[in-house]
Amino acid sequence: MIAPAAHHSIPDIALPNETLTVVFDELPPSTLATITRVSHRFNAVAERMLYASVLITDMLAEASPIPYKTLRWCESLLGRPHLLSATKRIHVRWHSDPQYPPPRHLTTPVVKLADVLGLLRYLESLDLFLGPANLAPTCLEPIHAIERIIRDCYFPMLRYCSLGAEWCKGVQPYTHVLGSFLASLTSLRHLKLQDHHSPLNIPSQALPFLTSFRGSPDTAAYLLPGRPVQYLSLLGQDSDVNRENLPRMTDTSVPLRYLDLSAMSARPILLRNISTHMPGIEVLKVRLALRHTLHYALSGINRGFSQDFHPS
Template structure:
């Protein structure tokens, strides 16, 4: 007995039979993961296209606990990628974040999971964005030390533009160096917890425009590369030799973010001598208690330091912590803006520890506070957030 199909069912069958994979992928590209999961049930062809799209951008966040000590979602995902080469070739974004609750411990099988992850990355040579935050440094080393091993591959990642590696356990220096050597398109690199010296070939990461990491690693990576944005993390003392190496970028360094370290007047002076091309400077001053007792008028002493930054247009002091909000004195802040601009004529925007932002208006030749609600708008053009990847 013939089966009659309604129009919707006919369209589904016809599409499954006659739509090329490219056309079907274009139609389904913007569907949510839950809808793609339903699409995968239509037919074998639709399942192949839906799976390819589902595995093109992978975001996994897992928490370890005493009752669940292994990242099973990561393991299943990596095993699937290893078994199906077409999924590996279509993978563009891989972001994995692990957290451990109190009482979590390292199981012997953990190395097997890390091995699967390394092999999956080795196959995904069309990656555009890689973000690994594994939290391994906080896991007890039981029964042996555990760390992620960079894939041993001769392949080149020609599309990989953004790389962030943190909490991946003890870095294996040679493997990290070899991995950086096969990233010709990398534009953004973040290594917040790597502190050892590193030696790269001159032609490595030639397209790098932003770096986030320790001063020692920055001093090794920046020379000869077109880095415009720099985020320094960690120590409150940087040797002059490291600062002079950071100044050897192939283009002027424009954006400097020091919000992840405590900056003393001495360090700021040394920075002004070596990195005086910056246009925007974000600083967390190590003056918490001093400001508490003396008030922000003390910051007038920064004038002679700011004068060394010949292109400085934005000074952001908002990361500087203070104990109370009484420091948001408009008269004092206005006076500081004028004083700093006299020393640094290019200055056009200042954000104070009070979070109040002041902007210089050329037409009125006056400093004015940003309107309420706008003062907290983030204007910093520095390093990217790995939670929100913007195309560049």
């Protein structure tokens, strides 16, 4: 590790910034933070790297109901506008203690996060999980907490997007804002919607490069048709996959190759239906319900699958 020192006492190193970037890329964030205090030049290189990839996890509890790490990052980036173009990856996750009611003071963090993300134009990866934010009471207009953040965002270079929050029946559902946002993501390859449980209507020409999707069966049924999705991962209960949505999932512009059902306990009838509608699947990852034996589950299923079974 390079020890911190006064900026004026460190001689300049005859290496291009590109080389320093390669060297610093092997260092953890804590060391990069130390390097920013070595010299003005080291600061310029290391600081851009620190802000290029941001990973934040806030644990919300009764004693600490506000996502302070997220707020500090927002204030820090707003104070360094020259780093907005360097920010390429944002990973923000809020988690709450299930033993306590949802925090009541999340409106300000949501608005602040929206302000910051609205300034980013070079983002390539966005992973946003707002935990209890959509469960907390709010005086704002009735839209999903995620939508309050993304509605004014424009990410022409975004390739990976994961959105969600904690969910229960009766909470504010998504509106048309989500569809409009997704339709603007012209470079998106990978999409994950963790708490969207209804049809999703977006223009047929939107998301022309979408390769993978993870989400509910109903959302997949409206998102996959006409798009080059090869990797599909479904969330929810196996009963959510039915005779209405399953055929629509097969209407992709290229054949589905990989199907992941490990997030649900699959019964034999689901596997038979999958075999009937998706005979070209090359890799099937599935978690079997305990009450069914492997022998019974495999009876009558196309042997062309490359099966990755994880009985539960």
